[in-house]
Each structure stands twice: as structure tokens, then as C-alpha cells.
Amino acid sequence: MSLLKTVAASHNNVDNNMLPSTPGKLKPEKYQPYNHYMIHRLRLSKLTLWSSIFLAFILFFFILSPPSPSPAANRRESWGGHHWEKRVTKSACRNSDSGFTVLVTGAAGFIGCHVSLSLKRRGDGVLGLDNFNRYYDQNLKRSRQKVLSRAGVFVVEGDINDAALIRKLFDVVHFTHVMHLAAQAGVRYAMQNPHSYVHSNVAGFVNLLEASKDANPQPAIVWASSSSVYGLNSKVPFSEKDRTDQPASLYAATKKAGEAIAHSYNHIYGLSITGLRFFTVYGPWGRPDMAYFFFTKDILKGKQITVFEAADGGTVARDFTYIDDIVKGCLGALDTAKRSTGSGGKKKGPAQFRIYNLGNTSPVAVSELVRILEKLLKVKAKKKVMVMPRNGDVQFTHANISRAHRELGYMPTTDLETGLSNFVKWYLDFYSPSTKNPASSSSSSSW
Numbered sequence: 001m002s003l004l005k006t007v008a009a010s011h012n013n014v015d016n017n018m019l020p021s022t023p024g025k026l027k028p029e030k031y032q033p034y035n036h037y038m039i040h041r042l043r044l045s046k047l048t049l050w051s052s053i054f055l056a057f058i059l060f061f062f063i064l065s066p067p068s069p070s071p072a073a074n075r076r077e078s079w080g081g082h083h084w085e086k087r088v089t090k091s092a093c094r095n096s097d098s099g100f101t102v103l104v105t106g107a108a109g110f111i112g113c114h115v116s117l118s119l120k121r122r123g124d125g126v127l128g129l130d131n132f133n134r135y136y137d138q139n140l141k142r143s144r145q146k147v148l149s150r151a152g153v154f155v156v157e158g159d160i161n162d163a164a165l166i167r168k169l170f171d172v173v174h175f176t177h178v179m180h181l182a183a184q185a186g187v188r189y190a191m192q193n194p195h196s197y198v199h200s201n202v203a204g205f206v207n208l209l210e211a212s213k214d215a216n217p218q219p220a221i222v223w224a225s226s227s228s229v230y231g232l233n234s235k236v237p238f239s240e241k242d243r244t245d246q247p248a249s250l251y252a253a254t255k256k257a258g259e260a261i262a263h264s265y266n267h268i269y270g271l272s273i274t275g276l277r278f279f280t281v282y283g284p285w286g287r288p289d290m291a292y293f294f295f296t297k298d299i300l301k302g303k304q305i306t307v308f309e310a311a312d313g314g315t316v317a318r319d320f321t322y323i324d325d326i327v328k329g330c331l332g333a334l335d336t337a338k339r340s341t342g343s344g345g346k347k348k349g350p351a352q353f354r355i356y357n358l359g360n361t362s363p364v365a366v367s368e369l370v371r372i373l374e375k376l377l378k379v380k381a382k383k384k385v386m387v388m389p390r391n392g393d394v395q396f397t398h399a400n401i402s403r404a405h406r407e408l409g410y411m412p413t414t415d416l417e418t419g420l421s422n423f424v425k426w427y428l429d430f431y432s433p434s435t436k437n438p439a440s441s442s443s444s445s446s447w
């Protein structure tokens with residue numbers, strides 16, 4: 001800036017010293033030679049002035065702006081290198097020859113962190129991957145990461161869309177399984193940020209499948225679909241045989257697209273793929289964008305909550321499913337997954353392709369969810385009941401889990417009141433640790 005000031009000051013000096021204060025009063029015939037000289041000098045000084053300003057600007061921005069590293073250099077900062085590879089291999093190391101080596105995407109997410117911990121605890125090698133995006137509170141994701149780190153699970157910071165990173169991970173580790181839980185979740189947010197759903201749930205999934213089909217050996221894949229694929233299907237309980245071609249939200253549409261994409265990779269490349277349709281999963285370390293979570297927060301703050309009802313006054317209900325039950329379903333899917341049949345991008349025979357509902361089989365009205373929370377929190381909610389807006393939500397979900405029970409041994413055992421009680425204990429512990437909370441002894445609330 002001082003350079004600019006000097007230039008401007010010298011410009012003022014030139015103006016003041018060389019030109020009469022009233023140039024219009026000059027007589028051209030009398031002062032002609034002097035006038036030529038003056039005009040020439042004036043032009044020169046103007047040219048110098050503008051060049052100096054230009055130079056000053058360039059210098060100014062050069063000094064202020066940090067050097068912009070190449071994408072490769074950027075990448076090197078967050079992943080790669082000897083130390084990083086050592087952490088990756090150590091985390092992915094299994095305790096026994098019969099154990100799995102699992103890449104868990106979305107490991108710092110709600111379901112991802114629970115599944116990663118369970119796998120690690122039973123002796124499998126687990127490597128996490130998460131992009132730590134800002135969809136909800138990053139502190140919560142970082143806290144989950146700390147818990148995982150204490151258990152020996154390293155979470156690589158990166159995006160499933162980063163093809164170079166995914167290939168690097170597959171180079172460094174021979175994964176037996178991929179537990180793909182990274183996604184853009186949430187039904188209603190799809191109206192605000194539609195592209196994030198296509199980016200994560202479609203493009204990101206394809207990127208992961210591309211690397212998986214090229215791997216040698218190919219891993220078996222288990223991934224998170226959603227109950228929302230049933231969309232406007234009105235036949236209850238929802239069975240895997242029911243139609244899923246009427247999604248009610250873009251979120252649901254991207255999950256349905258994921259199922260179709262998965263089928264094509266299974267068909268062409270021999271990848272073993274299992275899709276799990278989760279039904280409104282809740283519990284400790286859950287997602288702040290979900291109703292049970294922000295209802296709890298708002299009830300405690302004395303803030304009004306909005307409870308949806310159907311246009312005809314009918315109940316809006318969900319088959320709320322507790323996280324520990326879901327984890328058992330995920331492990332059951334991994335344990336029963338057959339190997340992929342292809343390698344290095346070539347199919348060698350038909351491979352397993354499965355889809356399962358993982359629900360609780362007992363839908364509960366949202367108004368009942370609020371009643372349970374009021375009881376557990378000992379605070380009366382300020383409720384506003386309103387007709388469900390057209391926001392992608394469906395009125396009712398209810399899982400038929402007979403296939404998952406038969407083939408995965410899946411059997412949920414946690415009712416909503418018990419599960420919410422564990423959630424509330426965790427919530428109070430996590431957000432106000434000074435509050436005395438003698439009952440925080442459940443497995444997942446006391447990590």
C-alpha cells in the first residue's frame with residue numbers, strides 16, 4: 001500500500017509543479033514549444049503512474065496470496081507417504097487368518113463408527129474412510145474418530161469420489177470386504193442440496209465399484225441402501241419383493257439408483273454385492289439431522305417442535321430400528337457374503353447379489369416418539385402438529401425382515417423406549433458431561 005501512496009503522491013507533485021492551476025488560460029501561440037514539452041512530459045508521467053499502479057497491484061496480490069499448490073501437492077498433504085501407509089496397513093491388519101480386512105466408508109458417520117468398532121473388537125482388520133463433510137456437526141464426527149482411533153481404527157480423510165485415493169488404498173491393502181456406508185443421508189435435505197446426493201450416492205458409489213472390480217482379489221461389498229426406496233408403496237409390511245419404482249424423494253431415487261448400479265457391477269464384473277435397506281436407524285452417537293435427535297435437543301431447550309401428521313389426520317409412523325440391532329445385521333451380511341468371482345476387471349462366474357430389509361418390524365407413531373422422549377427427558381415438549389409438507393417424507397414404514405432373519409440370522413431385540421433411553425443417556429453425557437448420569441452403562445452409550 002505504501003508503494004501506492006508514493007506513486008499517487010508523486011503524481012500529485014507532477015500535476016502541481018508542471019501545470020498551471022488554470023490550464024484554460026494558457027495562450028497556445030506564445031507558449032507552444034514549452035507546451036509540447038509539457039504535454040510530452042505529462043504523457044510520460046501518466047504512463048509511469050499507471051505502470052507503477054499496475055506493478056504495485058501485481059506485487060500486492062503476489063505477496064498476499066499464498067502459493068497455490070497443485071492438486072497432487074494438496075493430496076500429498078492429506079494422504080500418502082511412508083508414515084501414512086504404515087498407519088493404513090496397521091489399522092487394516094486382522095488378528096487371525098480367518099478374520100476379514102474391511103474398508104469401511106463413512107466410518108466417522110453414525111452407523112459407520114458402530115460397525116467399525118464391532119469389527120475391530122472381534123479381531124477383523126478395519127480401515128476407515130470419511131470426508132468429514134459439513135452436513136452436520138463436524139465435532140461429533142471428530143469425536144467418533146477419536147473413539148475409533150483409541151480402538152486402533154485409522155480413519156483416512158478423503159472422499160469416495162477421489163479415484164486416486166481409492167486406488168491407492170486398494171494398492172496398499174487387499175481388502176476382503178468393503179462396508180460402504182458413506183452417503184449423503186437425509187430425506188428432506190435433498191430439496192436444498194440435490195447435487196450432493198448425486199455426487200455421493202451415485203458418482204461416489206460408482207467410483208468405489210470401479211476400484212473394487214479392478215482389484216485383485218475383488219472384495220465382497222455390503223452397502224447401505226434405504227427403506228425410502230419403497231417410496232409410495234402402500235403394501236405393508238414392506239417386503240424385498242415389493243415394488244420400489246416410485247421414490248418420493250431424490251434421496252430415495254439415488255438409493256434406488258445405487259441398487260440398479262450395484263446389480264450391473266455384479267452382472268458384468270462378478271462382484272459379490274449385498275444391499276441393506278435400513279429403516280430409520282437411531283441410537284447413541286446418532287445423526288443430529290434426524291427427528292429423534294433434534295427433538296431431544298429442542299425439547300431440552302424449550303423450543304417448539306413440529307410433529308407431522310397425514311393430510312387425512314392419519315398417523316405418520318416409522319419402523320425405528322436401534323443401532324445395535326443394525327450392527328448385528330451388518331455383521332451378519334459380511335459374514336454370509338460370498339467371495340466375488342472376478343478379478344482385475346474380469347468376471348469369472350456368477351456372483352452373489354442380495355438385498356435385505358433391516359428394520360424393527362414394529363412401526364411407532366412420531367407422536368409416540370415424542371411422548372417417550374418427554375418421559376425420558378422429564379420435560380413437556382412444545383408441539384406444533386402440522387400436515388406433512390411435500391418434502392420427500394413418506395407416511396409410514398414397516399419392514400418385513402423374514403429374509404434377513406432366514407439368511408443373516410437377523411433378529412432385532414430393542415424396542416423404541418429402551419433404545420431411546422440409551423440415546424438420551426448418551427446425549428446428556430456427550431453434551432453436558434458435568435450432569436450426573438449414573439445410568440450410562442449400555443454398550444454403545446458408554447464408549
Ligand SMILES: O=C(O)[C@H]1O[C@H](OP(=O)(O)OP(=O)(O)OC[C@H]2O[C@@H](n3ccc(=O)[nH]c3=O)[C@H](O)[C@@H]2O)[C@H](O)[C@@H](O)[C@@H]1O
Binds near residue numbers: 277289309394
Ligand atoms: O429409513 C431410512 O432409510 C431413512 O431413515 C431416516 O429418514 P426418516 O425416516 O425420514 O427419519 P427422520 O428424518 O428422523 O424422520 C422421522 C419421522 O419424523 C417425522 N418428522 C421429521 C421432522 C420434523 O420436524 N417433524 C416430524 O414429524 C418424519 O416425517 C418422519 O416420519 C434417515 O434420515 C434417512 O437417512 C434414512 O435413509
